[in-house]
Amino acid sequence: MAMHFIFSDKAVLLFDFWSVHSPAGMALSVLVVLLLAVLYEGIKVGKAKLLHRTLESLPVSSSQQVILDTDRDSASLDSPPVNRRPFRWFLCYFGQSLVHVAQVVIGYFVMLTVMSYNTWIFLGVVLGSAVGYYLTYPLLNTM
Amino acid sequence: MQRLFSLFSSFPGKMDHSHHMGMNSMDHNSTMPPSHHHPTTSASHSHGGGEHNMMRMTFNFDLKNVELLFSGLVINTPGEMAGAFVAVFLLAMFYEGLKIARESLLRKSQVSIRYNSMPVPGPNGTILMETHKTVGQQMLSFPHLLQTVLHIIQVVISYFLMLIFMTYNGYLCIAVAAGAGTGYFLFSWKKAVVVDITEHCH
Numbered sequence: 001m002a003m004h005f006i007f008s009d010k011a012v013l014l015f016d017f018w019s020v021h022s023p024a025g026m027a028l029s030v031l032v033v034l035l036l037a038v039l040y041e042g043i044k045v046g047k048a049k050l051l052h053r054t055l056e057s058l059p060v061s062s063s064q065q066v067i068l069d070t071d072r073d074s075a076s077l078d079s080p081p082v083n084r085r086p087f088r089w090f091l092c093y094f095g096q097s098l099v100h101v102a103q104v105v106i107g108y109f110v111m112l113t114v115m116s117y118n119t120w121i122f123l124g125v126v127l128g129s130a131v132g133y134y135l136t137y138p139l140l141n142t143m
Numbered sequence: 144m145q146r147l148f149s150l151f152s153s154f155p156g157k158m159d160h161s162h163h164m165g166m167n168s169m170d171h172n173s174t175m176p177p178s179h180h181h182p183t184t185s186a187s188h189s190h191g192g193g194e195h196n197m198m199r200m201t202f203n204f205d206l207k208n209v210e211l212l213f214s215g216l217v218i219n220t221p222g223e224m225a226g227a228f229v230a231v232f233l234l235a236m237f238y239e240g241l242k243i244a245r246e247s248l249l250r251k252s253q254v255s256i257r258y259n260s261m262p263v264p265g266p267n268g269t270i271l272m273e274t275h276k277t278v279g280q281q282m283l284s285f286p287h288l289l290q291t292v293l294h295i296i297q298v299v300i301s302y303f304l305m306l307i308f309m310t311y312n313g314y315l316c317i318a319v320a321a322g323a324g325t326g327y328f329l330f331s332w333k334k335a336v337v338v339d340i341t342e343h344c345h
Binding site for chain 2: 014016093105108
């Protein structure tokens with residue numbers, strides 16, 4: 001049993017129907033895994049942004065209003081009507097939880113593809129993580 | 144921004160650990176020689192355990208002969224699978240809660256701020272007082288020891304969850320994902336309230 005990285009054109013990834021047996025299939029699989037890793041990095045940043053927006057729209061006491069007033073771009077979220085606010089808050093958190101579930105599942109999927117010990121797939125994951133981080137990390141600072 | 148980095152620090156750490164784990168892989172080029180069955184005992188984290196050669200490396204919804212982490216835990220009936228589902232669900236929820244609890248504990252223990260004033264020479268030969276602000280914990284303080292213990296527990300539980308997901312059993316994987324989502328939903332709500340009070344603009 002190979003417990004080390006191998007270069008191979010044949011692999012079975014995650015599901016029964018995802019069996020690769022040709023160089024073209026392997027190239028396509030590497031592309032899919034790359035996009036999966038990019039998506040994972042994007043979801044991480046997306047969740048952070050969602051959290052930030054949720055916290056800005058929370059009903060706050062007057063002492064914290066001073067801090068929030070400096071954030072001019074959140075002016076549209078500042079004062080929703082009182083009866084809509086708890087429901088909107090609940091929706092925000094529910095959406096965030098769904099994003100978190102997606103992050104957990106995709107993270108585990110990427111881990112399981114690396115577990116196939118195929119070097120091409122591993123390089124695809126590494127490259128996808130790099131590209132994803134490169135594309136999405138600057139979006140954090142724009143908040 | 145520190146709040147965001149603490150969100151990132153938890154899960155990627157788990158991912159980095161998993162890259163170093165040694166696991167059997169289905170090499171379809173060669174047949175499986177029976178001599179590769181290691182004589183090791185079926186310990187919980189046996190990397191080269193003989194049983195893993197028999198396991199499928201694709202998602203399935205088996206209900207028979209599903210091994211779960213430890214040698215005594217084998218699932219054979221739907222009832223046992225339901226019990227395992229609930230246990231894994233609660234474990235994933237506990238993991239999310241532990242992450243949030245560690246963050247809030249860390250923030251609470253960093254309230255202690257020390258100011259040191261020291262004289263430094265100024266530009267014209269005058270003596271200026273420079274004030275240094277230190278935020279943090281000492282190594283041998285109780286909060287730091289508690290953080291370390293909780294960190295160990297978090298690492299162990301994250302590895303357990305990874306190994307459970309590695310059984311490739313559909314029910315157990317759904318339990319992990321649902322437990323993580325529910326735990327995040329329940330505990331992150333609490334975290335938002337804590338963050339508002341102690342956080343300032345970074």
